[in-house]
Amino acid sequence: MGGHKADLLRGTLDMLILKTLALQPLHGLGISRRIQQTTDGVFRVPPGSLFPALGRLEQEGWIRGDWGESENNRRARYYRLTAAGRLRLGEQEQHWGRIVLAITKVLESA
Numbered sequence: 471m472g473g474h475k476a477d478l479l480r481g482t483l484d485m486l487i488l489k490t491l492a493l494q495p496l497h498g499l500g501i502s503r504r505i506q507q508t509t510d511g512v513f514r515v516p517p518g519s520l521f522p523a524l525g526r527l528e529q530e531g532w533i534r535g536d537w538g539e540s541e542n543n544r545r546a547r548y549y550r551l552t553a554a555g556r557l558r559l560g561e562q563e564q565h566w567g568r569i570v571l572a573i574t575k576v577l578e579s580a
Contacts (some may be wrong), residue, residue, distance in 0.1 A: 483523050485566060486513065488551060488559040491533060497546035498524060524549060532558050 490496065490504045501524075502515045515523075527533045534561035540546040551559070 477559055478521050481562065482566075483515065483519065484527060485559065485562040486515075486575075487520075487523060487527060488532060488562065491549055491551040492556065492559060495548045495550035497538075497540055499546075501549065527555070530558075531555075 486505050486509075487501060490501050493504075496504060496518055500518070502517075502520055505513050505515050524533065524535070528535055528549070532552060533549045534552055535547045535549045537545055538548045569580070
């Protein structure tokens with residue numbers, strides 16, 4: 471189950487990042503904060519997980535990063551969703567919906 475768990479977690483993180491960026495462009499720390507706030511602290515995304523994921527998503531063409539200035543006047547890379555990223559997010563939301571429905575059916579069958 472080890473490989474599948476890693477794939478599920480990576481897919482979940484990717485979806486959370488894409489969904490967060492669907493709202494507005496953000497820098498890495500802003501993405502991490504938004505995910506933590508939105509999930510009431512259930513998901514905490516450390517830099518060691520976040521930045522490799524951002525690099526992977528950018529390489530896939532689902533997000534684009536551009537340099538800008540953060541709220542405290544520091545250089546920061548701001549990421550935004552691309553058109554391809556919006557399509558990917560839609561696919562992931564549908565897939566996640568099927569997973570949740572299947573798990574709910576199992577839990578309610580007992």
